[in-house]
Amino acid sequence: MLDHVIYPPQHDPRISAIYALNEIDVKAPVETVWQLLVEAERWSDYFPPEDQVRILTGGSELVLGTRYRRVTIGFPMSLMVTECVPYRRLSWATTVDGDDTGSTAFHGWVITPTVDGCHVLTEETQQGPWFVQKLGVEYPGGLYSYHQDWVEALARAAEAKAANTQVWRA
Numbered sequence: 001m002l003d004h005v006i007y008p009p010q011h012d013p014r015i016s017a018i019y020a021l022n023e024i025d026v027k028a029p030v031e032t033v034w035q036l037l038v039e040a041e042r043w044s045d046y047f048p049p050e051d052q053v054r055i056l057t058g059g060s061e062l063v064l065g066t067r068y069r070r071v072t073i074g075f076p077m078s079l080m081v082t083e084c085v086p087y088r089r090l091s092w093a094t095t096v097d098g099d100d101t102g103s104t105a106f107h108g109w110v111i112t113p114t115v116d117g118c119h120v121l122t123e124e125t126q127q128g129p130w131f132v133q134k135l136g137v138e139y140p141g142g143l144y145s146y147h148q149d150w151v152e153a154l155a156r157a158a159e160a161k162a163a164n165t166q167v168w169r170a
Contacts, residue, residue: 005091005108005123006083016125017132020144023121024151028158030111030118032165034087036157037109038062040070046157047150049073062090069097073146075134077105087111096130103128117162120154122147 013019026033036046038061044051052071055062062068064084070077076097083091091108107124124143126135135142 003110003112003121005110007106007125011104011106011125011127013123013125016127018126018136018143019124020147021121021123022144022147022151023119024155025114025117025119026155026158027117028155028162030087030113032158032162033111033118033120033154036154036161037090040068047153049146062092083108099128099130101129103130105131120151122151
């Protein structure tokens with residue numbers, strides 16, 4: 001299993017204006033982490049900045065082809081899930097709504113089982129003048145910091161959920 005995001009050529013990190021890689025070891029089962037990731041409309045339960053996510057197609061979970069919208073740091077975006085390998089890989093392509101310059105992003109997650117739970121890696125690349133100006137110039141390091149907060153919150157939520165499940169089963 002690949003341990004990095006599989007990018008479309010136009011979002012290869014080597015040619016992207018902005019790139020961030022974050023990772024964390026989580027002491028919770030892969031299934032617990034996966035469920036927290038695919039329930040996008042509930043991300044704010046453990047990561048409050050993601051409180052404006054709306055799935056537009058399909059059911060209540062992200063699957064291959066799901067279209068959804070979110071507002072991140074005040075900016076509306078349209079997204080589509082482009083890769084979904086249950087319990088292992090999840091990726092989506094993003095366009096910034098209202099940006100006529102063609103700014104896009106590609107974000108992926110890779111979950112790898114470990115002896116104590118799993119390893120979570122997330123990577124994102126961003127292209128286009130809007131991202132370069134807003135995040136690259138106005139908030140240097142902002143994408144990395146935002147994702148670090150997200151993976152840490154995801155780990156805490158998964159570990160708490162796993163601990164509650166273990167207590168319940170005891």
